[in-house]
Amino acid sequence: QKEVEQDPGPLSVPEGAIVSLNCTYSNSAFQYFMWYRQYSRKGPELLMYTYSSGNKEDGRFTAQVDKSSKYISLFIRDSQPSDSATYLCAMSRDNYGQNFVFGPGTRLSVLP
Amino acid sequence: NAGVTQTPKFRVLKTGQSMTLLCAQDMNHEYMYWYRQDPGMGLRLIHYSVGEGTTAKGEVPDGYNVSRLKKQNFLLGLESAAPSQTSVYFCASSEVNSYEQYFGPGTRLTVT
Numbered sequence: 001q002k003e004v005e006q007d008p009g010p011l012s013v014p015e016g017a018i019v020s021l022n023c024t025y026s027n028s029a030f031q032y033f034m035w036y037r038q039y040s041r042k043g044p045e046l047l048m049y050t051y052s053s054g055n056k057e058d059g060r061f062t063a064q065v066d067k068s069s070k071y072i073s074l075f076i077r078d079s080q081p082s083d084s085a086t087y088l089c090a091m092s093r094d095n096y097g098q099n100f101v102f103g104p105g106t107r108l109s110v111l112p
Numbered sequence: 113n114a115g116v117t118q119t120p121k122f123r124v125l126k127t128g129q130s131m132t133l134l135c136a137q138d139m140n141h142e143y144m145y146w147y148r149q150d151p152g153m154g155l156r157l158i159h160y161s162v163g164e165g166t167t168a169k170g171e172v173p174d175g176y177n178v179s180r181l182k183k184q185n186f187l188l189g190l191e192s193a194a195p196s197q198t199s200v201y202f203c204a205s206s207e208v209n210s211y212e213q214y215f216g217p218g219t220r221l222t223v224t
Contacts, residue, residue, distance in 0.1 A: 032211055096209060105154065
């Protein structure tokens with residue numbers, strides 16, 4: 001079993017839809033949870049960061065962590081064609097970058 | 113402020129050839145990382161450095177060597193390329209013990 005699992009997609013939604021992207025993990029020691037966005041042929045960029053459990057909102061984006069279920073989610077409201085990208089979850093037991101574990105990413109297409 | 117840059121952007125090698133990938137950052141970050149990204153596998157850490165003159169192995173270090181002679185540069189070497197090293201290579205940098213990594217645009221390497 002991989003340490004971090006993510007549905008690879010592709011996920012296609014119409015513009016304006018609410019998108020839910022998810023990751024599951026097996027290591028209960030993970031406390032730091034991140035979502036990176038990666039446009040085609042570009043490097044990933046940090047989108048959201050959450051420490052421990054709970055929700056965090058930033059504009060149209062909400063990150064949710066459920067440590068009891070070992071499940072994290074990223075919600076995108078009012079999705080736009082510019083949101084079309086691959087979304088990678090990443091997590092770690094500490095904030096040392098060398099310990100981050102990345103999911104394989106979910107490819108999202110938002111259709112106009 | 114260019115951020116993280118990588119040279120070259122593309123390269124095709126024959127099995128057994130050698131090459132060096134160059135990463136440069138202008139953010140004065142202490143930490144630097146080399147990852148490879150393969151379909152369905154997510155980002156996997158090859159080597160990392162927590163400061164000038166220091167390097168350490170990541171998850172998949174075999175077949176690669178690195179050097180960090182200057183704080184702003186991190187070099188990744190392939191001494192004898194193999195088809196299994198066909199991948200997209202990303203360099204990243206971060207501040208000390210920061211969850212946020214800044215990624216370069218990637219190098220697409222094909223080994224035939």
